[in-house]
Amino acid sequence: MPAKVSTKVRKKETNHTMATGTVTQVKSDVKNLDLADQGKKRIEWANQSMKVLQSIRKDFIKNEPLKGMRISACLHVTTETANLAITLRDGGADVVLCASNPLSTQDDVAASLVRDYNISVFAIKGEDNDTYYSHILAALDHKPHITMDDGADLVTIALTKRQDAVTGIIAGTEETTTGVIRLRAMAKDGVLKYPIIAVNDADTKHMFDNRYGTGQSTIDGVIRCTNTLIAGSKFVVAGYGWCGKGLASRAKGMGADVIVTEINPTRAIEAVLDGNRVMSMTEASKIGDIFVTVTGNKSVIGKEHFELMKDGAIVANSGHFNVEIDIPTLEKMASSKRATREFVDEYSLKDGRKIYLLGEGRLINLAAAEGHPASVMDMSFANQALSVEYLVKNHKNLEHKVFPVPEELDKRVAKLKLESMGMKIDRLTPEQEEYLASWSEGT
Numbered sequence: 324m325p326a327k328v329s330t331k332v333r334k335k336e337t338n339h340t341m342a343t344g345t346v347t348q349v350k351s352d353v354k355n356l357d358l359a360d361q362g363k364k365r366i367e368w369a370n371q372s373m374k375v376l377q378s379i380r381k382d383f384i385k386n387e388p389l390k391g392m393r394i395s396a397c398l399h400v401t402t403e404t405a406n407l408a409i410t411l412r413d414g415g416a417d418v419v420l421c422a423s424n425p426l427s428t429q430d431d432v433a434a435s436l437v438r439d440y441n442i443s444v445f446a447i448k449g450e451d452n453d454t455y456y457s458h459i460l461a462a463l464d465h466k467p468h469i470t471m472d473d474g475a476d477l478v479t480i481a482l483t484k485r486q487d488a489v490t491g492i493i494a495g496t497e498e499t500t501t502g503v504i505r506l507r508a509m510a511k512d513g514v515l516k517y518p519i520i521a522v523n524d525a526d527t528k529h530m531f532d533n534r535y536g537t538g539q540s541t542i543d544g545v546i547r548c549t550n551t552l553i554a555g556s557k558f559v560v561a562g563y564g565w566c567g568k569g570l571a572s573r574a575k576g577m578g579a580d581v582i583v584t585e586i587n588p589t590r591a592i593e594a595v596l597d598g599n600r601v602m603s604m605t606e607a608s609k610i611g612d613i614f615v616t617v618t619g620n621k622s623v624i625g626k627e628h629f630e631l632m633k634d635g636a637i638v639a640n641s642g643h644f645n646v647e648i649d650i651p652t653l654e655k656m657a658s659s660k661r662a663t664r665e666f667v668d669e670y671s672l673k674d675g676r677k678i679y680l681l682g683e684g685r686l687i688n689l690a691a692a693e694g695h696p697a698s699v700m701d702m703s704f705a706n707q708a709l710s711v712e713y714l715v716k717n718h719k720n721l722e723h724k725v726f727p728v729p730e731e732l733d734k735r736v737a738k739l740k741l742e743s744m745g746m747k748i749d750r751l752t753p754e755q756e757e758y759l760a761s762w763s764e765g766t
């Protein structure tokens with residue numbers, strides 16, 4: 324049974340924070356506080372690979388730029404997110420965390436954040452939709468000044484169901500492609516009530532997190548729940564955006580015959596020139612062994628595709644929402660359904676074929692694996708922390724729109740990451756700078 328806890332927690336000195344010893348009460352709804360020991364070790368493990376965030380944390384501890392700010396964050400509750408939450412807390416903020424997906428929470432991490440770091444968490448892996456939304460409402464009860472979203476559910480609930488909470492919000496951030504799309508639609512309709520920074524759009528976020536993070540962790544998720552052999556498989560990737568490119572290249576690296584489906588002709592050409600086969604989903608459905616959607620769109624795999632799939636086809640999603648695969652239709656087409664392994668549902672169709680759906684169609688890298696490696700989330704969450712600091716200073720000058728991460732912050736994250744990797748690069752000479760700024764010199 325999930326433990327609804329209202330715990331007295333003493334802030335402890337940890338090996339990577341400078342928290343001091345006040346006693347406070349944090350309200351939380353996590354699965355089991357007894358998991359906290361394991362969660363703490365895993366949070367510390369991730370911290371070792373998050374050098375950029377560590378350097379921001381040092382600065383935050385010294386200057387407390389977020390002092391007095393209440394932050395409600397709706398993010399995947401993972402070891403990396405824990406380190407972000409600790410950094411924000413060390414910057415002076417009062418942070419509450421809820422899940423941005425019902426299946427992505429790491430229960431041991433949630434427990435440790437509550438017990439060891441005095442951070443309120445409302446998140447339980449496998450929570451039903453009602454609990455998921457009640458947790459978002461609990462995060463809004465915190466009366467945030469700043470919202471942090473991954474998929475824009477927090478801001479959507481605030482704007483539609485909790486307008487009382489909106490008045491105190493000065494600004495927000497958004498982590499992923501799908502959330503940015505939703506927020507831009509809100510701004511276009513004139514309903515967005517405060518400025519939001521699209522962290523996803525920073526170069527040091529999508530070029531690495533979406534591509535290399537999703538690429539590796541999605542394959543990790545597929546393998547952990549099926550133990551299937553990628554080599555020699557016909558691996559269908561739907562969507563050749565940042566995530567799709569990463570996934571296709573990792574699958575190819577493991578020996579798969581990669582097939583890409585797209586709706587954008589330019590991206591389709593890119594996929595071909597990168598060495599993949601490109602075809603419609605209808606054609607791919609006849610030959611694919613493993614299908615993964617990463618489009619941010621809905622019903623990318625539907626009835627007409629299930630009808631063509633081979634017996635034993637594996638279907639998964641790594642896009643933000645569980646709408647990319649038309650699961651209600653698959654349910655209707657099936658004569659029976661059973662769980663065969665953890666995160667694997669076997670659908671028996673009326674003609675005898677079986678289709679295996681992974682992780683209930685939710686992002687498989689977080690449902691069945693641990694999400695992206697910490698060293699890549701280091702850059703994403705460094706952008707988050709610096710964007711929040713920027714918003715606290717500058718929100719009064721910003722309209723109620725979606726803004727990019729300021730270029731100087733994006734560049735600062737890149738520079739710090741490179742330094743942490745022990746690499747040095749060349750600098751422009753004065754002569755080169757002048758040459759690049761002029762038009763007069765030719766051959």
Ligand SMILES: NC(=O)c1ccc[n+]([C@@H]2O[C@H](COP(=O)([O-])OP(=O)(O)OC[C@H]3O[C@@H](n4cnc5c(N)ncnc54)[C@H](O)[C@@H]3O)[C@@H](O)[C@H]2O)c1
Nearest residue numbers: 499500501562564565566585586587618619620641642643
């Ligand atoms: N699993 C994760 O951890 C993770 C990480 C980052 C992003 N995401 C999510 O993954 C999704 C994709 O993100 P991205 O950054 O790659 O976006 P993107 O915009 O770069 O790429 C999406 C691609 O899908 C294509 N597409 C749209 N509809 C399609 C359809 N019906 N069939 C085939 N292709 C179609 C688009 O043309 C585009 O090329 C989003 O929902 C995003 O929020 C998930």
